[in-house]
Amino acid sequence: MSLLEVVDLSAAYGPIQVLHGISLTVDAGEVVVVLGANGAGKTTALRAISGLVAAKGELRFDGVSILGRHPESIAHRGVSHVPQGRGTLAGLTVDENMRLGAYSRRDREGIAADLAEWYDTFPPLAKRRSQTAGTMSGGEQQMLAVARSLMSRPRLLLLDEPSLGLAPLVTKQLFETLATVNRERGIAMLLVEQNAALALELAARGYVLEAGEIVASGTAENLSRDGEIRKAYLGR
Amino acid sequence: MALLEVDGVGLEFGGIRALDDLEFTVEAGEICALIGPNGAGKTTLFNCVSRVYTPQRGSIRFDGRELLTLPPHRVARAGVGRTFQNLALFPALTVLQNVMVGAYSRGRGGAWSDALRLPGVARRERRLAREGSELLERLSLDHLGDQPASDLPYGTLKRIEIARALASQPRLLLLDEPAAGLTHSEVEELGGTIRQIRDDFELTVLLVEHHMPLVMSISDRVVVLDLGRKLAEGTADAVSQDPQVIAAYLGAEL
């Protein structure tokens, strides 16, 4: 049984149907990437999984249907969503954002240890612990969003373009961190990313989403060898 | 004389030095890229140029004219247009209206002439709509003119911002991470578009971007910022070989 099972999921904004029945799975401890052009519905798919958008179809996490559940209860089950546009709590400080990341946890020591670890991993955040999150630069906020998500020790991480606005060096570090986290803590990830080269390196499998439908899927290796995909997403 | 001269600009927020005696110039007609680590101060510089922020020190001259003494709304009239890192469109307006309002600085006439719908008004509206549609077409957005400028895909919104900035017929265009969130092929297309509009409108472009392939392919010159200061400057190739830039920004291999 997969950790996340999405079967024939559709979603719409008012009259506009955006997802036309997509199916995908993420196994425990697995990293899966979703590629797709602008407006393909990637964000919508992640939002549907985390309960922010009403959807039809089947949606199971850890064998239990989570379709129609509140986002907060889905989060409590161990799904952490780093939304596109970061979702930083702009009026709160960096530190408060980080502590809220651990909102569903109760282990004080564990939280303190994680806090230290992520500040270590993202030094710009450590430097700005007491800065209001909303005043930080775009890239800094993006780091915060990812680090905050990790604070919850999720079982599944939904990442919506985590490298958006990050400097090349930081992007690289971020993907290294994600790889480490995945390896050492066994956190599964569903990753939407435009930096397809890095994403396919990290991921074991991938899907290609076009106009609300999955048009290709396979192992990361197979996908990166596909000519069309290379042309559209990799440029090599 | 350079078109844009940034001279000793310094700005602090509380204890954080966002810009620290920054100095560089942009020549007329070039595409100059401004790169640097997150938090280096790139967006802050844009904000200073467009007078959203007021730096504590230094001067910013555009075409020889000091911008820092102008009120924000005069900057557009002086010939500077910009886009925003975090989208800043007007969601209540349609895509076309967003572009039409972009031409605000070129027009005149206030509430009274509008309210009475004086003869010139209708003519002006038709002209603005026509010009706006042309711009949309150029950025392949023409099919979206009547849509509200909200809830469209991210990359599309970024392009609408470019169209809106162009509507004021600027001489200097400041683009803040226009390629963010675009797929590879979309980035390539964007690169072409930027060059095209630079040539067609005889623009100067100052581009902030983390997408190095784009920077490498279209910029005439690159200025690297770190901690609010200029770290390096030169052609894209030269800069990308610079060990300091690699250490601070690019990482070991590219």
Next chain:
Amino acid sequence: MRGRALGIGTRAGAALLTVGVLAWLPQYYGATDTALFAKAIYIAIAALGLNLLTGYNGQVSIGHGAFFGFGAYATAILMNDHGWDFLATLPVVAVASFVVGAAVGFPALRVKGLYLALITLGLAALFPDLVTKYVHGTGGTTLVQPPLPTSPGWAQGFAPNDDQWRYYLALTIGIVMFILAWNLVRGRFGRALLAVRDHDAAASTIGIDLARIKVGSFAISALYAGIAGSVGVMVTGLANAGRVETFQLSINFLVAVVIGGTATVLGPVVGAWTFVFLERATQDLFPDQALLSPAIFGVALILLLFALPDGIVGGARRTGRFARRKLQARRAPRAPDFPSPIREDRQ
């Protein structure tokens, strides 16, 4: 504004029909109802203006009852003490309220949102005190009661009664104010209003002078409220400014804007009529349980907003758009915004 829902012809037809019905109302209905219609008209005028400020420009005012009162007193005093003709007072009121509005709107340069709203609340609270202190009207009260305009000879054919004539005066002024507002939001100024509301920093970088737009919209909305006050005096025959009344008026305008539909020109007008009738209906519901009527009104208001959170006009529009999209969607199943970089028939 978004896409033409209806053709020009249909719109013109609908407008003519509406004006026709409005003109017919006082022919059929009696003086009591006609006064109610006239009230709807002057509330609509004030709401039209407030909507420019609040709906289009995003600045909430809970003090426009004071501008209304200002216009009312200006007209009443000019007519009463100086013998002016009602119509002659209008330009004076317009200019004066515009200037006062600009002065009051001045803090808008720095103060935003709730804080600005609270300043306007202060205005609403202060105005009645100022009136009490400086206006000595009938019998030592603050009431000023000018002579009401009467139906002139040439109008006997369609307005034999004075209340009808006054209704037609109000209607004419209302239509003029409506057309002005309609034009205003459809041009450069209207776009600037919305731009400043949606993103003021971006608006200033495209060359919009925030100060001018913010203070300007304040002044224009004050002008509308002032004119509404003048019309109110013409209809009810009295200028009055209790604290409760001033506050309530301010709120009524806001309610009219919101239930009609913010940032639509028609909204405030529809909202004003709805408001006036809702209020009347809840008062008439249990005539000997008057204490309950505000409660019923309050609940009705909440339910109405719940059903139509973007107002009556907004809701109608949304429904129209929804239906159109649905229709389009049925005709052409899917028209993606972007050509797919990958063939669709893969997998």
Next chain:
Amino acid sequence: SGGGRSSSSSPGSGSTSTKGGIVDASNCPGSETEGVSGTTIKLGTSLPQSGLYSAFTEILKGESAYFSYLNQELGGVEVDGKKYTIDLVAKDDAYQADRTVANVTALVNDDKVFALFNVVGTKNNLAIRDFVNRQCVPNLFAATGSPAWGDVKYPWVLGSELVPYPLEAKALFDYLEKNSPSAKVAILRASDDFGRAYSETFRSLIKGSKITIAKEETYNPEQSDTKSQVTSLAATNADVLLLGATLLACPDALQNVKASGWKPMTYMSGTCTSKTLMALAGDAADGVMSVTDIMEPGLAAWADEPAMKLYLDKIAKYAPDADAENGIVAYGWTTGALLAETLHRSPSLTRQAVMETARTLKASDVGLLMPGVTLSVSAKDWFLGEMFSLAQYRTALGHFELVGSVLDFSGHTAKITPPDLIGG
């Protein structure tokens, strides 16, 4: 209330009225007997039943109780040898003048009432004054003590038995002239026309006397907090405090005076004498002077008066939810009785006849009027409540004690009131 537009009646048409007398009805539109059908007389009233002033609803309870008693037990009121029952249509105006206008327009045009009765509020009555004058609808016993009803241009409106506010100032002045001719007076008053009536009249009266004004402070009637004002006045240590206040501001001011340690002789507006308000003031009200012309229900002194017994009995029967000891219920009852008396004395049931009767009324022993008080109006005298008694509150007893005998100021109100409070 719907109703189509019927063809309008032009001025004077159908009018059978006579010219002359006190009330000229020669230019009146509409029918003289509008609102009288069969054996019912339809009357209309407008008063606050909701909103911040909803406590005034109690007036309606008092007057309705009287009309129920009249209709059911006395078979109605006899006018010109025929008995009529009274049907009172009440509309809520939340104390807002524009709503009063709307209510009264509807009462006259749609409900077709014969007359208006006991409409509450100074502004509210002023707002309809022109209209009732033009329509020749009697507006009887307007519930306000404002001196504005003395304007001869408006014969169709008549105030009620409430003591006109300027007369209270006069009563205080006379009292001081006699007992403390060089008193220093502090004034605390509402900032509106009500408060002005006290202060301006008093100021004009003391001209030429040795009485002086130490200081005057005002309070906002929508905010009954008077602490700072009282502190300011207390600092003058004046001998007398004239309290031109109403509702909760009265007990508030009295308590603040007590707390400040200042001990002036206090005169308080007659609008405050109700048992409820005095109870709120408690100790602080001891010794306060005021005026009264209606028997305060619940006071031992009046307990044996037949009028009081009748009142208590009928209120219990017809308005069981009303608080009979509340002074304004008693006021409503008394005013109802006054109306019945007026109708009864009218030679015929036309608007003009009734108005003329009201304008020449001389009545005592009506409702709960104090023994010895006669209400009178005449061609020269436009005010009813000009006979009353000074009274002083005794906390220990829980009621007012009359001071001296009934004072008769008949015809005085217009003379002592500053002109701008009447006309204008």
Next chain:
Amino acid sequence: MDLNLFFSQLLNGLSSGAIYASLALAIVLIFRTTGILNFAQGEMALFSTYVTWWLADQGLSIGLAIAISVAVSFVGGAVIERVVIRPFEKASPLVIVIATLGLFLALNSLTQVVFGTDAKQLGSAFPDTVWDVWGLRIEAQTIGILVVLGLECVALWVLFQRTRIGLALRAVADNPEASRLLGVRVGTMLMFGWGLSAALGSLAGAMVVPTTQALTASSLQSVLVFAFAAAALGGFDSPLGAVVAGLIVGIARALTIQYIEPLNNIELVVPFAIILVVLLVKPAGLFGSTQVERV
């Protein structure tokens, strides 16, 4: 200048300022937790105060009556959020403001329907002792209210700055959707915020009304304008600001009445002039935090 008089007026200002401040606190609290301006705040407090009165009228001690009423109000506030406000979750803030106006009308009239229109007398929780200090009369009542306010401020500060639930409350006010994704139960938090604010309002009513002679339907409306003014002056998101500003408004009013005769009748000018000047200099009030919007 008569110093004694000056200090007396200062004390008067403090005591009315304390009243404004107590209601302002409730306004600030709801703004802090939900980001909206609640016009019905005063009427909610009014209803609660009638409940307190009713309980006391049934023979309960005033302290117990207040305690029960505070608890009832907490539940009532939470229920109002759930039933009246929640349906407007996705609506614009202006619509919610208008909805609270509907609530205002409904509550004011329901209070009168339920409890009657006649004035009620409510005993004070504080003794009516008056201390004479160098000729100044200091009322235990005033000191009592000030102490309660101080305690409320500290409690709120601890709640917001030092507790998990306080952090969650602030997160919800900042960005509900992002909070959801972090596992914060937004609905519960909003109900909690409204409940808390209603409870504070109830406490405010119980303290305010005994100083104003009697409880009527307008008891809190006359205070509300000043409470709003205090909230704006102090900064809508700062409890401490609400208290300090409430006192400033009260004192300004008292001193104006005493010393600025030309402003008799229009003493309201002074507090609002102060607000205007302060806001022009500090657009988010004395203690409010400025929301920097980055572009």
